[in-house]
Amino acid sequence: xxxxxxxxxxxxxxxxxxxxxxxxxxxxxxxxxxxxxxxxxxxxxxxxxxxxxxxxxxxxxxxxxxxxxxxxxxxxxxxxxxxxxxxxxxxxxxxxxxxxxxxxxxxxxxxxxxxxxxxxxxxxxxxxxxxxxxxxxxxxxxxxxxxxxxxxxxxxxxxxxxxxxxxxxxxxxxxxxxxxxxxxxxxxxxxxxxxxxxxxxxxxxxxxxxxxxxxxxxxxxxxxxxxxxxxxxxxxxxxxxxxxxxxxxxxxxxxxxxxxxxxxxxxxxxxxxxxxxxxxxxxx
Numbered sequence: 201x202x203x204x205x206x207x208x209x210x211x212x213x214x215x216x217x218x219x220x221x222x223x224x225x226x227x228x229x230x231x232x233x234x235x236x237x238x239x240x241x242x243x244x245x246x247x248x249x250x251x252x253x254x255x256x257x258x259x260x261x262x263x264x265x266x267x268x269x270x271x272x273x274x275x276x277x278x279x280x281x282x283x284x285x286x287x288x289x290x291x292x293x294x295x296x297x298x299x300x301x302x303x304x305x306x307x308x309x310x311x312x313x314x315x316x317x318x319x320x321x322x323x324x325x326x327x328x329x330x331x332x333x334x335x336x337x338x339x340x341x342x343x344x345x346x347x348x349x350x351x352x353x354x355x356x357x358x359x360x361x362x363x364x365x366x367x368x369x370x371x372x373x374x375x376x377x378x379x380x381x382x383x384x385x386x387x388x389x390x391x392x393x394x395x396x397x398x399x400x401x402x403x404x405x406x407x408x409x410x411x412x413x414x415x416x417x418x419x420x421x422x423x424x425x426x427x428x429x430x431x432x433x434x435x436x437x438x439x440x441x442x443x444x445x446x447x448x449x450x451x452x453x454x455x456x457x458x459x460x461x462x463x464x465x466x467x468x469x470x471x472x473x474x475x476x477x478x479x480x481x482x483x484x
Contacts, residue, residue, distance in 0.1 A: 231330040231362030231375060233321050234281035239483040242277040250472030254439070256424070258467045267301035269470065279319075287319040289334065295348065311341035312348045317356075329363035338381070350389075350435075356381040371401040389421035389435040399445075409447040416440040437468035455480040 234240065248271045254260050263269070275293040282288060296309040317336030324330045338354035358379035365372055374397060381391040399411030421435035443461035450456070459476040463469075 231321075231332045231360035232373075233284070233324075233330060233332070234279055234287040234319075235484070236281045236283050237484060238281045240277075240279040241481045241483070242478055244273075244275050244277070244476055244478030246273040246275070246474055246476040247271070248273070248472055248474040250470045252471040254466035254469055254471060256468050258465070260466075260471055263301065265302040267299065269297070269299045269472070271298070272296045285321050287321075289315075289317045289319055289336070291315040297347075308347055310346055310348055313354075314339045314341050315356075325363075328365065329361070332360045332362075334358045334360065338383075350383050350385065352383045352385040354381060354383040367400070371404075371406055372399060374398045387421050387423040387435055389419045389423075391417065391419045393417045399447075407449045409449075411445045411447070413443045413445065414440070415443075434468055437466070439466035439469045440464050443474075453482045453484075 249269070251266075251268045252260055252262050273293060273295045275291060277289070277291050279287055279289045292314060293312045294310070295312055296307075298305060298307045300306070315336050315338055317334050319332055319334040322331040322333055334357070336356040336358070338356065340349050340351055340353070342348045342351075344351060356379050358377055360375065360377045362375040363373065375395075376397075377393075377395045379393050381393070383389055383391075393416065395413060395415040397411050397413040399409050402408040402410060416438070417440075418438040419434070419436060424436045441461050441463050443459055445457055445459040447455055447457045457476075457478045457480065459474075459478070461474040461476070463471050463473075
């Protein structure tokens with residue numbers, strides 16, 4: 201396998217793993233508190249496709265040999281309210297990747313990184329605007345020969361601000377997340393990511409909603425290259441993305457969310473499109 205081809209695969213394994221963090225925007229996430237004793241379960245499926253990349257200088261070009269990449273990510277998110285101040289959260293993802301070029305297929309699949317964290321609600325303003333701080337531990341669930349992650353434990357600290365109100369006689373909500381993530385290997389990476397979401401109710405009963413999200417991801421490491429001889433992924437890259445979500449509440453406890461996302465800028469990563477379907481089940 202050539203060095204350039206291996207680098208291409210690694211870029212898009214990375215792009216797929218990261219993109220799922222942005223397409224799964226949920227109105228209950230971020231700074232909004234979770235009622236004590238309430239369990240939120242959110243299974244989701246995300247499909248990602250790309251046939252172009254941004255190189256290390258930010259120039260976009262097609263894959264060599266008419267290459268194409270697609271991925272399906274299955275994820276289960278859970279959040280449980282322990283008290284008025286604390287909630288425990290967790291995410292279990294499973295991914296199926298496939299890269300094709302010159303008539304050959306190179307599939308890979310498996311569990312990726314398990315994330316478990318604790319959310320603390322810092323403060324609120326008139327019970328309308330909420331601030332929260334979340335600490336998350338990251339643990340790989342794949343073997344040392346896979347291309348599904350960094351093969352390193354990590355941790356993230358995330359600050360969220362959320363609120364709701366009325367605009368033009370419509371209910372709205374917003375959520376802003378800012379997180380810093382560190383992997384504990386010799387070459388990191390250190391990562392910063394942000395997401396801003398604004399959602400608007402389409403009816404008075406809040407059964408239908410539409411939201412727009414903008415997000416960015418910056419990964420920094422002294423290692424600027426792709427590690428061809430080791431089963432790892434890129435450590436120094438960045439991208440930004442926009443997404444649109446439609447949500448429908450079947451009842452107070454069941455909501456479906458349909459999301460489409462598109463990368464708009466990037467460096468050392470891929471350019472692609474994603475679609476996602478997720479459900480939110482609230483159990484009291």
